[in-house]
Amino acid sequence: QVQLVQSGAAVKEPGASVMVSCQASGYTFRNYAIHWVRQAPGQTPEWMAWINGGNGDTRYSPKLQGRVTLTRDTSASTAFMDLTSLRSEDTAVYYCARVGEPTGTFDYWGQGTPVTVSS
């Protein structure tokens, strides 16, 4: 069965960086994209970015452009999200989600990684 397993919770100081990983299993990693979505406490989800599991192409939300970088390791079926210059507004649960055919949308989600930014 399709599974996305994310790295554990992180607590960071303002200005620091955080990297979250997302290990996929149960499907061919190269055939799907991995998207990253975050959800601040009590808020609606916010789309951040996506990476093509096959060719590594990426696209980022204009709001986060310059602070977020996605990479992947196809040999480990793992995607990574790096967010820099953290501020308190980045406190959220970060999710990875698979996107591909036939749905064209987020069909499987990771369990979520809480990131707290606090001094």
Next chain:
Amino acid sequence: DIVMTQTPLSSPVTLGQPASISCRSSQSLVHSDGNTYLSWLQQRPGQPPRLLIYKISNRFSGVPDRFSGSGAGTDFTLRISRVEAEDVGVYYCTQATHFPRTFGGGTRVEIK
């Protein structure tokens, strides 16, 4: 960005009764490829979102048939024919037609 407006904010429902959630987009969600990339997610308390419906009306694998989606253009609806206790949670519409992908504000379904 496309604004997705959901109503109501909250929907108290009696077990076994129907529930309906509306989602309106600020622009048509018909893609140039002919598809309409409007989907519905369910988020139970403390859980990640779960895909229910994609491309307006297609139920995802394992989703009970009491969930159905309809609509076109800018107006969409999610219906639950008979609400069960496990349906409690927040429901979001989301669009993937336009960049960037956006989500509605959410509708909380609770039992009366």
